[in-house]
Amino acid sequence: MAVEETEFTQVFRGYDKDEVDKSINGLRRDIITANNQLAEQSKEQKRLLARIEELSAELEEVGSPTFSGLGTKLENTLRVAEEQSTRLIAQADIDAEKLRRAADDEVHLLRSDAHELAERTLSEARAQAARVLENARSEADDMVSRAHETSEQLRQDAARDAAAIRGAVNTEAAELRTSAKRDASSAVAAAERKASEILLAANTEATEARATAAGLAQETEQTRAEVAIELDRARAELAKETEQARIDLAAETEQSRLDLEREAAEARAAIEAEIEERRAALVHELDQARTDLDRELETTKAELARQREQSEVDLAREAEAARLKLQHELERLRAKHAADLDQMRADLALEQEQARADFDAESEQSRIDLDNQLTSMRKKTTHEVNRMRREIEKAHLDLEAELATKRDEAEQELLTAHQAAVAETQKFLDDANAELAEAVARTADSRAEAERLETQVRTEIAEIRDKADDEARDRIADAHTQARKLIADAEERTRALVADAEDRLSQIKIERDAVAGYFESLRGVLTQAEQVAAASRG
Structure with a gap:
């Protein structure tokens, strides 16, 4: 196999020496070239490691690293995490805006309830004041009418007494003229003159009584007009104060709403x-680092595969935990806000119901006291009038009895002696004048008593009217105070809601900074990966 694979020419004693030498020399040259290349690669590797360290230092100074050099999967994962954090921040902003709108709605609702309560309280106070004044005026009219009737009755009684006395005197004079016409002409003339004087005095007294009654009626009408004018003036002042309070309340409400909107907008x-600003800074940092890391970190993909998968799992788990935590916190805040609003509505309804119950109880007690006072006054006035009427009737009966007695005595004396009859007639006329004077005095006393009762009634009516006006003003002032208190409470709750919303926004900022800190921790992971890569190459 070795012989067949060799490239040398076979000779008698093996391979050709020249070819072997050439091959060995070529191998030596290749080894030298490889060593030179290895040395150059080592230098290049050292230069790259130095460059990586410089880039790492720059990353420490610049900020968060880019995603593009970490591989497609890790880049997508980090981008998803960034988008999710952005969505969480956007959702937090939406929730904060919802909280602001809910706070604004609650403020408008509370202010509307306060306006409605103030209007209702003022209306009830005005109606109560009108009822009290109307009742007082009705009682005053009744008392004046009864005083007129009493005065007219006294005048008629005095006229009847005078007429009875005049008739009795005329009858006695006629009888005396018939029985002693010749001897008692002078006495008859004197009796007629005296009767004329009595008639004139009675007519004068009746005229004075009518004038007194007319003056009393005029004074009563003037009092009624003054009461009406005072009532109109009080109503005008009440309407003016109510309108001014409504204008002030609307201005304060509008100013509070504008301040709240301005603070929310700011x-x-x-x-x-x-x-x-943070997004722009992050984009700038990412763009700045992406340009360098696209070229320098290509060799770290294989080493970072495991760290990439682990980072992906950890990031997904932490992002989910952060999302669940933020969602739980938002749900808790919504529930707390709803509970606070329900409690505020319940407290406000309870306060309104309590204020209405107190006002009704006080109004009912005032009406009962006024009815009791008026009933007592009516009983007292009726008792006095009845007492005076009984005294007048008794005086009239006594006078008639005395006149009858004297008339009998005069007839008896006329039968016995003419001179005694004349003297008795003169005495009778004197007694009649005295009785008439006494009746006139009693009439004057009755008129004075009636005037005193009328004055007392007018005084008590004025006191009742002043008391009713004071009570109406106090109740209106209490209504204004309660309305201002409700508005102050609503504004305080509004400020608390705004402060709570700002605290929640601060918490959202903290959580957003925590997410940004998590991205900062990725830089440490990259640094560690670079160190591992550098150690593996070394």
Whole structure:
């Protein structure tokens, strides 16, 4: 086999020496050439290793390595991981935007509820004030009407008393004129003059009573007009204060909404700018490193196959874990936010219900107190009027009895003596004048008592009206305070929601930086791979 495969010519004593020498010399030259090439390759290898170390140092300074030199499969895996992290960041931004919108919706809802509660409270306060004032005015009208009736009754009683006295005097005078016409003409004339004076006094008293009643009616009408004017003024002030409060509340709401939108826009712009800046820096670093690694790291593909597969598995597992963690955190935050919103709605509903119940209880108690006061006043006024009416009737009966007694005595005396009859007639006229004066005095006392009761009624009506106005103003002020408190609570909850959203955005940034740190760790893997490759070549 060796003889057949050799290239030398066979001679008598073996191979041709010259050919063997030529072949040996050629082999020696080839060995020398190979040694020279090996030396050059060693130099080139050392130069490449030095270049790799320089590139590694540059990678340490520049940042993350490129994906293209690590092989197609690892490059695709890393690209998928980068896309997944980008999607996670985008999803986090979407969730943050949803949280902002949910916070805005909740703020609008809370402000709407606060506006509605304020409007409802103000409406109830105005209605309650109107009812109280209407009841007070109705009671005042009733009291004035009863005072008018009492005054008219007193005037009529006085007129009847005067007429009765005048009739009795005229009757007595006529009887005396019939029985003693000749001897008592002067007494009859005096009696007629006295009767005329009594009639004039009675007419004068009736005129004064009518004038007093007219003055009382005019004063009552003036009081009613003043009450109406005061009520209109209070309503105008209440409407003005309500409109001003509504305008202030709308301005504060609009300003808060604009501030919230501006802060959200600034935060979103800052986040987008930071993401764009980091993305641009990463793209620049990747482009810068890709150009060098495409040429220098081709020889490391075989050595990095195992590390590539392991890195792929680890990256997929860590990416999945990060995604699950982020999804769990987002679900927890959504659940917490929903629970907070439900609790806030429940608290607000409870506060509204409690405020409504307190307001209804206070209104009912105020109405009961006012009814009790008015009932007591009505009873007291009715009792006084009845007492005065009984006194007047008693005086009238006493006067009639006394007149009858005196008339009998006068008739008896006229039968016995004409002179005694004249004297008794004069005495009777004097007594009648005294009784009439007493009746007039009692009428004046009754009128004074009626005026006092009227004054007391007007005073109590004014006090009730002032109390009702004060109560209405207090309730309106409480309603404004409660509305401002609800709005402040809503704004505080809004600020808390915005702060929570910002904290979540910060957490998302931290997780994004963690993903970027994971890509940084790949650089260590590449460095280790280069060291392994350098050790294997050495």
